[in-house]
Amino acid sequence: MIDLHTHTDRSDGTSTPAELIAEAKGMGLSALGITDHDTFAGYDAAVPFAEAAGLELICGIELSTRYQGQSVHLLGYFPVRPPSKELRKWLDFMLEMRRDRNNRLIAKLQSLDVDITLAEVETMGRTLTGRPHFARVLVDKGYAKDIQNAFDLYLDESARGFVQRQEVSMEEALERILASGGVPSLAHPVRVAKNNWEKLAAYVEDLAGLGLRAIEVYHSDHSPENVSFYQSLAQRNNLGITGGSDFHGANKPLIALGTGKRNNLHVPNELLEDLRTLAAH
Numbered sequence: 286m287i288d289l290h291t292h293t294d295r296s297d298g299t300s301t302p303a304e305l306i307a308e309a310k311g312m313g314l315s316a317l318g319i320t321d322h323d324t325f326a327g328y329d330a331a332v333p334f335a336e337a338a339g340l341e342l343i344c345g346i347e348l349s350t351r352y353q354g355q356s357v358h359l360l361g362y363f364p365v366r367p368p369s370k371e372l373r374k375w376l377d378f379m380l381e382m383r384r385d386r387n388n389r390l391i392a393k394l395q396s397l398d399v400d401i402t403l404a405e406v407e408t409m410g411r412t413l414t415g416r417p418h419f420a421r422v423l424v425d426k427g428y429a430k431d432i433q434n435a436f437d438l439y440l441d442e443s444a445r446g447f448v449q450r451q452e453v454s455m456e457e458a459l460e461r462i463l464a465s466g467g468v469p470s471l472a473h474p475v476r477v478a479k480n481n482w483e484k485l486a487a488y489v490e491d492l493a494g495l496g497l498r499a500i501e502v503y504h505s506d507h508s509p510e511n512v513s514f515y516q517s518l519a520q521r522n523n524l525g526i527t528g529g530s531d532f533h534g535a536n537k538p539l540i541a542l543g544t545g546k547r548n549n550l551h552v553p554n555e556l557l558e559d560l561r562t563l564a565a566h
């Protein structure tokens with residue numbers, strides 16, 4: 286069993302890198318991909334623990350990009366060569382845009398009579414502070430009953446507290462990942478076009494033309510129908526396949542490492558070898 290999409294507490298998961306490695310090893314995963322939002326800090330910290338545990342660790346990242354007026358998540362994998370200094374430097378710029386969004390989000394929430402400060406939220410995050418950290422504070426202070434409720438009431442794109450973060454373009458994100466020897470993979474395509482399959486088909490074709498190399502076929506939010514359709518899209522567009530749970534620990538309590546939601550996830554081991562081959566070309 287492998288899991289190529291997970292988050293540590295260096296982005297918006299709740300497990301420390303050491304805890305995530307221990308959990309992965311304990312449940313018998315043969316390889317683990319760490320794909321924190323906007324940072325390699327969780328991966329970097331996990332390397333010695335994975336070595337000690339004899340667990341294969343894959344370096345990854347998840348970026349929020351802008352494409353055709355929509356926010357789209359893009360994964361990048363570095364199974365052969367480590368990410369370049371240039372890429373790491375560019376991520377500092379992502380963190381900067383995040384801090385700017387967080388300042389505006391605090392102001393917006395305060396304008397909605399929510400008693401919240403940036404300092405409170407920042408104590409929740411390590412390398413970066415994301416909306417799930419805001420959600421945690423909203424729950425702790427009684428403004429929402431759980432994390433999901435905090436998103437529904439305040440933080441979701443459709444909610445009244447939402448503020449837009451400046452996002453990089455899909456084109457630039459693809460270019461940067463490719464230039465660093467990485468494999469860009471479209472994250473959880475189900476969120477791109479819900480179940481509008483024709484729209485998604487056109488979309489994936491466009492992205493393949495822009496340099497996309499893989500798509501995330503296996504994910505905790507994908508139904509068996511989604512999985513077979515995305516498989517056919519990968520085949521049709523000559524793209525590789527990736528998969529993972531999108532584990533966030535207690536921030537997404539329904540998602541289990543390796544096995545997804547109620548055991549709905551089975552990521553084939555062979556994907557890893559294919560990913561290496563893709564990265565080597």
Ligand code: AMP
Pocket residue numbers: 297322349414415416417432433436437441442450533
């Ligand atoms: P940020 O990158 O700080 O804007 O936060 C985005 C993260 O918040 C996503 O990666 C998810 O983990 C989480 N998230 C976004 N929208 C929702 C939602 N509607 N419900 C629950 N979690 C969400």
Ligand code: FE
Pocket residue numbers: 292297322533
């Ligand atoms: Fe997240």
Ligand code: FE
Pocket residue numbers: 347358472473
């Ligand atoms: Fe995502």
Ligand code: ZN
Pocket residue numbers: 290292320347531
């Ligand atoms: Zn994710």
